[in-house]
Amino acid sequence: MPHYYHVDPSKTAGDTSGRYPGNHVKFSKLLAPVRWLDKTKRALTGSSAFNLTRTMLNEFDKPGDLHPRWGSKKDIRVLRDCVEMFATGIDKNPYISPIGRMLLKGIYVAHLRNRTALIKFYEENADFIEKNGKYKAPLLVTGYPRTGTTLLHRLLAEDPRSRSPYTFEMEKVLPPLRQGEDPLVNDRIKKSNASMNLLTKFAPGFVEKLNESHLWSATEKEESLLYMQVHNGMSNVHHYQAGLEYMLRSAEADAAPALLKYERNFFTMLDAYAPAQSHWINKAPSYALYFGAIFDEFQDARVVVTHRNPAKNAPSIARLQESTAIPFDVEGSFDKHAFGQMATEFWGLTWQRPLEYRAAHPERESQIIDAVYNDTFADPMAMVRRIYEKFEMDVTPEFEERMKAYLANNKQGKHGRHRYSNEEYAIDTEKLRMRYLDYFDKYNFTTDPAKHD
Template sequence: MIRAAARKANSTELGNPDFTERLPRIVEAVEREANLHWIGRVAVRQSLEIGLESRFGLYRHRAEHPEIAGVPIEKPVFIVGFPRTGTTILFNLLAQDPANRTPQGWEVQFPNPPPERDTYTTDGRIKKAYKYFGQMDQMAPELPAIHEVGAQLPQECMPILAHTLLSPQPGIVYNIPSYQAWVDQQSAAPSYTYHRHFLEHLQSRYMKDRWVLKSPVHLRTLDALLDEYPDARLIFTHRDPAKTIPSLASLIYTIRGIVTDSVDAVSVGREQLEWWAESLDHAMAVREKHGNEPAQFVDIHFEDVIADPVAALRGAYERFEMPWSDDVENRMQAFLENNPRGKHGAHRYELDDFGLRIGEIRERFGGYCQTYGVPLVV
């Protein structure tokens, strides 16, 4: 697989040499634990091949254009809140600001060569990405109502980090607990080094004032993120875990249903409860270590996102000392009018569907809710 991707990308550069040791580990875990049907087996191979080709191509371009290395990435904004807390709508709204550079689905999926400013909205890879994401929607028609992704929508960081084979993405898409347990024990530093290289690649021919990025999985590795981007500005979103955990379990259940016929809803619920509780514990400890600096950390509650997301972001701009204007506000309001909540249907789920009990959620997340004043609505 590595040799085939190298030939296709016309490159032998992979960056970190340890990368080649990770591929057999994930392949073995998928074979042993994931119980994929034939579509799932095609999907995992396609995903790994695309990741390899992207990585080979990126480092080939980097070797040919060494001037892109080390170009500053100053004060990037990361949305790092818990899943199902309004992170996606805030990300989409931030993308409306002409000063904000967000990675779109097509350039994350097919990053080589780097996108050009003049052809950013007409690049031939956009059509290819629409086909790719359309296939996902066909296999799981309920997915857009839960979490919409698309060729020309802002794409979160997890698919970028997936190129390192040290990210949670494989463990989310496939039931491979041994691999996820191994990833959780590894240093995340190589992932964020690659993340920076990826952004340097994308920005080399098309950049704006600042990067705006998003992924809940950053909670798990917040220390590594801040080591790589010490001046990052972080937006934490909050919501009652009794709502987020079953919603997240429903999302994972749906995603895994694309690649296998044997998804155990209760196992998914237990797994997500504990993994995300550990991730929040880590993020809270990192914030405490950094002193919860007001100019670096902004908290936004889900209730505020629902009531007036533009006002919530206006407050974040003020804290981060980022320019705000009537034009920015009007662009965000226009996006909301054109994309009302529930546009793709309602997302329905229940605690009981995933073997979850309100009491254990309250106990496991009690410290988090108290620390950040999270309203309990269930």
């Protein structure tokens, strides 16, 4: 399998098969100087005007030597190595456009600054935070992407006794919400929306395409570990552009401890100032990559693992992440076949890792529940009741009413739908079944997606 999913765009000109799609984003002419600047810098120095590596590593190193609460020196070094591998993978990729490089650099440097600011704030207020903040028995939703994780997470977060992070809390980390403060009038909402509105203005089509399968909003509850990764200079969104070597390295077990300690500290800080009445609810497909590490760091975690027939679901994640990858690429360089293979290679770990861990640790089954896609979408509230019954929690009448209201206002496909197939991403479902046979057999999946959803 190639390191990058791209192809030389000169070889795709005139192709009508659909394998090499054009960019659905039409960048504003106001961004033309970005191309000129990059062209000039390359002519003078041989390198892009928007290289990531040095800037990202400098920002990662700014907090200096860290207290052990952020991880051991080895854990931090592993994390830094992953940051470097991500950044150099992007810098060496010849198929990212100048505008794409500028946007990627802006995104990841801004979030590394979130990390710097958070660590500084935490250390200055550590006594108060650790006296008042709790992150006990979190309810975590994970599984292969596009398996119902978002619906379940946002439904579970309708429990008024729970707490789950708003997007703006992770986009703009400070100052934390205070107890009694109305989160929906927070100044950071405007800042988060301003960033997205700017992207919509200068890159029309980007947000609209993303919202067809995953609604982004400053006031929605969003993926926790995904943001913790981005804060630390890693990515499970733009990892494809960094290359297969980075993708697989970032998913190894030793990359998890410092990330999960950062997550614990982040939510301990949030809870100290605006505590959850009962429990925290977080969601991220990435948890499944580090399934055993979840229980190493959060020994009291309660985990919901979502499932959907891989023969149906593999092209779904490829289509979603195509919409977030292609805007950054050189026109004509995107290869759907290679992209689909990389997506399956990487995200297939979210089928494999939980299955292997659970087989080796049956004592953890009291803390884990499965949620199969068809069951979830047939009756989402019944699935929530099953989860609460499993973990001996009560579904209150207020919680029921809030779930009904959420479902009424957020019908599936409200913001459009992605269309996709295994064929367009060259996914051979029989080969997929044979590679992940234990998973297919465990959940009675077949190679015919029509039999499932």
